Amino acid sequence: MVQKPAIPKGTRDFLPGEVARRTYIFNTIRSVFKTYGFAPIETPSFELSTTLLGKYGEEGDRLIFRILNSGEKMKKADLEALQAGNLPRFANSLAEKALRYDLTVPFARFVVQHQNELSFPFKRYQIQPVWRADRPQHGRYQEFYQCDADVIGSDSLFYEVDFVQIFDQVLTKLGIPGFTIKINNRKILSGIAEVSGESERLVDITIAIDKLDKIGEEGVIRELKEKGVSDQAIAVISPLFAISGSNEERLDQMRAFLNSSETGLKGIEELEYVLNQTKELGLERAEVEFDVTLARGLNYYTGAIFEVKVHDVKMGSVCGGGRYDDLTGLFGLSGVSGVGISFGADRIYDVLNELNLYPADTDAMLTLLFANFGEKEAEYCMKLTKKLRLVGVDCEVYPVTAKMQKQFKYADNRRVKFVAIVGESELEKGTIQLKNMESGEQKELTETELHQLFIK
C-alpha cells in the first residue's frame, strides 16, 4: 500500500501561480537593489558546521539544521564525548556540515575568503533560501527566502541612509499601503546599560526592554529582576518607558538620559544623522520611527538596527538589518565594518496575499493560445507559433482537436491573454481571429498584423 506523500513541516510546495507571484516579489527587490549599486552573489546551501555554530547565540545554534555525515565519515563519531555526556561535541563529530541559517554569516565567510578579489566597499545582494529548525507558526517556516543587501568595508552612514530608502522603495513598489521602518542604534542600548551600571548585562537588558509593547512596563521590570538586574539599575532604566513624542523629541530625551555615556551619545549622533538625511531625501510611503525598545537583531550588531513592520496585518517584521563592525573578525579579517538589510520574501508574500496586492496579470501563464480546429489547421498554427516564439511571444497550440468550449475553458484557467482562432475559413483567407480574453473583443487579422500587435 502506498502511503500518502507528504513534505516536512514548515516547508511548502508552490504552484505555477504562486511561483509567478513570488517571482514578482523577487524581481521587484532585485531591481531596486540593482539601482543602488548592489551586485548578486551566491553561496552554497550548506556550510561547514564550524562556520555557522556559535554565531547566532545559544538559541541560534539549536535552530541550525545539521547534515549527518555519510559513509565512512560516520566512523568519526566521537563516542567518548557521548559517554562523557558532552552532547554538543558528539553532535559536531556526527555532522561536519550544516544548512545555512541566514545569508549574513556565510557572506562574512565569503568576504574573508575572497578579500583579494573584491574591491571595497563591497556591495552585494543575495536572494537564496535559508533553513531554521524552528517550530512553524504563522509567518514562520523552516525553509524561507531571504533577500539581503550588504555593504562591507565602509563605516559611512550614507549606507544606513540608502537602506532606509531601499526599504521605502521596495515596499512602496510592491503596493504595500502603510509600513513603519523602526530604527535604533546598538550604541544607544550599550549606553543604557552603561548608565544603569550594568554594562555586562547588555543582552539581558535589551531583550527585556524589547518586549515593552508586548508585556508592558511591569512585565519588563519583572523580567529584568529575574535576570538579576539590580533594583538600582531598574530605577535608572524605568524613565525610558515614558519616552514619547516625535523622533526629534525622543532623541532629545535620550540625549539627556545618556548624558554620561560617550558610547550612548555617539549612537544618538549617528541616528540623528540618518534621520536628518532621510528627511532631506524624503520617503514615498514609509514612516520612520526611532524606537528605543527595538533591540532585536543578532548579537553581532554594533550600530544601527532596523526592523520593518507592515501596518494592519498580523505578521512579525518583514525586514530587518543593521550594522556589524566586526563580523568578518570571526573569520580572521578584523577592522572591517559592514551594514546590511534583509527582506523576508516569504512574509512579504503572505502579506501581499492577505491584502491582495498583486497586479492583475502577475499570474498570467501564457500570452497566446491557438485553438485547435483539426490537423491541417493546427499544423498551420504550429508554423505561426514558431515565428512568434522567435520574436519572444509565449504561445502554444492546443494539443488536440476538441470542443471550442473546452479549449476556451482551458485558456481561461491558465489566464491566457489572447486566443487565436484559425479554422477552415480563416485558413482559406490566410487570416487569424484574435480574441482578447479579458475584454471579449475579437478581431480578424493578417499574419503581419498579428506580429505587429505583439512586437513592441
Next chain:
RNA sequence: GAGGUUGUAGCUCAGCUGGUUAGAGCGCUGGAUUGUGGUUCCAGAGGUCGCGGGUUCGAACCCCGUCUCCCUCCCCA
C-alpha cells in the same frame, strides 16, 4: 526546547450522548450548446474519516501513541 489546539472529497467545512450504503458548497468530468471562456441548468465521478494500536456486537465519534496544522512562550524573516 515548553505548553495548548486541529486533522472528514482537490479546496472550505457539516456530521446529534458510538448505531445501516459518510454529507454540502466550490472545483472537476460530461451534457444542454458539433466555431467562442469567465453566467445559468441537468447529470456524474471522487473519501481505507491523518497514521498505528486499543475499548466495543458495532468507532469519523471514546482511550493511548505518533505525525501534521495552527496558536502562546522562546527566538526570529
